[in-house]
Amino acid sequence: MALVSGLSAALAPLLAPLGALVRRELRLALRQRGDLLTAVLFFLLTAALFPFGIGPEPNLLLRIAPGILWVTALLAVLLSLERLYLSDWEDGSLDLLLLAAPPLEAVVLAKVLVHWLTSGLPILLATPLAALLYGLPAEALPVLLLALALGTPSLSLLGATAAALTLGARRGGVLLPLLTMPLYVPVLVFGVAAVDASLAGMSARPHLLLLGALLLVSLPVAALSGAAALRQTAE
Amino acid sequence: MNGRASAGEIGAAPLAAEALACRRAERTVFERLGFRLDPGGLLLLTGANGSGKSSLLRLLAGLLRPDAGQLSYGGTPVFEDLAAYRRQLHFLGHQDAAKPVLSGRENLAFWCRLRGAGLGRLEAALAAFRLEALAGQPVRLYSAGQRRRLALARLLAAPAPLWLLDEPSVGLDSAALASLVEALEAHRAGGGLVVLATHVELGLAAPQTLALGEHAPAPLEPGEWRW
Numbered sequence: 001m002a003l004v005s006g007l008s009a010a011l012a013p014l015l016a017p018l019g020a021l022v023r024r025e026l027r028l029a030l031r032q033r034g035d036l037l038t039a040v041l042f043f044l045l046t047a048a049l050f051p052f053g054i055g056p057e058p059n060l061l062l063r064i065a066p067g068i069l070w071v072t073a074l075l076a077v078l079l080s081l082e083r084l085y086l087s088d089w090e091d092g093s094l095d096l097l098l099l100a101a102p103p104l105e106a107v108v109l110a111k112v113l114v115h116w117l118t119s120g121l122p123i124l125l126a127t128p129l130a131a132l133l134y135g136l137p138a139e140a141l142p143v144l145l146l147a148l149a150l151g152t153p154s155l156s157l158l159g160a161t162a163a164a165l166t167l168g169a170r171r172g173g174v175l176l177p178l179l180t181m182p183l184y185v186p187v188l189v190f191g192v193a194a195v196d197a198s199l200a201g202m203s204a205r206p207h208l209l210l211l212g213a214l215l216l217v218s219l220p221v222a223a224l225s226g227a228a229a230l231r232q233t234a235e
Numbered sequence: 236m237n238g239r240a241s242a243g244e245i246g247a248a249p250l251a252a253e254a255l256a257c258r259r260a261e262r263t264v265f266e267r268l269g270f271r272l273d274p275g276g277l278l279l280l281t282g283a284n285g286s287g288k289s290s291l292l293r294l295l296a297g298l299l300r301p302d303a304g305q306l307s308y309g310g311t312p313v314f315e316d317l318a319a320y321r322r323q324l325h326f327l328g329h330q331d332a333a334k335p336v337l338s339g340r341e342n343l344a345f346w347c348r349l350r351g352a353g354l355g356r357l358e359a360a361l362a363a364f365r366l367e368a369l370a371g372q373p374v375r376l377y378s379a380g381q382r383r384r385l386a387l388a389r390l391l392a393a394p395a396p397l398w399l400l401d402e403p404s405v406g407l408d409s410a411a412l413a414s415l416v417e418a419l420e421a422h423r424a425g426g427g428l429v430v431l432a433t434h435v436e437l438g439l440a441a442p443q444t445l446a447l448g449e450h451a452p453a454p455l456e457p458g459e460w461r462w
Contacts, residue, residue, distance in 0.1 A: 016351060031337070032336055092328050093334070095293075095326060095330075096326070099297070101351040
């Protein structure tokens with residue numbers, strides 16, 4: 001107990017500034033609703049296009065549904081990643097974030113958390129609607145949602161470093177997906193495999209566990225590499 | 236006014252630089268640069284555009300690493316414990332770091348909280364730069380000079396002994412200039428340190444001057460840079 005209270009007393013000076021950062025980012029997102037809606041609308045509209053392109057073939061649509069839904073979710077997250085540090089970099093806030101009280105690694109994780117809350121989470125909430133377009137059976141939906149809940153935070157984390165590295169690059173918007181997409185392959189593979197397994201009546205558990213493991217690995221890697229990339233950008 | 240801190244409260248210490256050198260890309264911006272600034276002192280950076288005033292200020296803020304030389308605050312090398320040093324300084328760059336969709340007060344409160352400072356001095360800081368009436372408005376309605384005043388209010392809202400100011404007077408009207416000079420002199424009277432780059436004659440009392448052109452190396456020969 002003494003250890004816990006000692007630890008929380010030591011962390012309190014760091015948690016208050018980080019809480020302020022998260023609240024500010026959320027407030028910015030809510031006041032710029034256009035930004036907030038871009039990712040989720042992109043996801044829904046792109047997912048809706050495929051049935052039009054492929055035609056009303058229920059078996060085919062169901063077969064490709066896990067892959068299409070995952071790829072569109074991944075692209076929607078990628079689309080919103082460019083903005084992660086862009087406005088802070090343009091208006092000089094990034095310098096002050098670097099000089100702030102909490103370690104830069106914690107600042108990166110706080111920014112990524114808000115990015116997920118404003119891109120991954122809305123996508124997750126819109127997924128049942130998108131799944132309806134493909135006639136995904138109700139028993140596969142919880143697995144898809146769980147896989148997305150475990151996988152989309154990894155997408156935000158893995159892309160954050162590239163978002164920092166491409167600040168100031170002339171074609172940052174194009175460079176960012178090129179740097180990030182290869183890192184997304186494992187998340188995509190296990191995410192789709194989880195849904196495929198549940199559609200085939202097999203256990204999705206191993207795939208979900210692997211998605212969880214990817215998330216746990218992404219957390220420290222993204223914090224350290226993201227902070228290093230931001231320091232590099234500030235020079 | 237309680238927007239200011241006394242010397243004991245802010246714990247100022249001398250800032251000293253020895254043989255600093257800075258390179259940006261392929262260009263040496265300055266080398267063999269040294270100074271010593273004691274509490275209450277003000278170092279005025281002068282020099283033409285491109286002489287390295289902004290680079291020196293970023294270096295003093297710990298945002299850039301020197302390529303050679305030693306920077307120490309209170310006798311301890313700055314880069315040994317950068318986090319502790321950063322808590323001692325305010326950096327005001329060319330940009331105002333204000334979000335257009337937040338109000339002036341929200342912007343200022345955020346920067347105070349991010350430094351781990353309370354909001355006790357917030358209203359006094361806004362008043363010092365005559366922003367009380369504007370503070371509730373979104374910053375996108377501010378003029379350039381008003382945004383600059385909001386950035387300057389950060390200095391008073393969360394006390395720190397070392398102020399690093401890059402062209403703080405850009406866009407300010409004469410009344411705001413007077414507020415800036417007043418804030419600078421009050422900070423120095425309280426034992427604070429100021430490093431200031433400016434092209435404008437602010438009429439500050441007894442500044443130390445560092446002319447950066449003198450430390451600049453010769454221009455690059457053709458072939459020494461790449462496109």
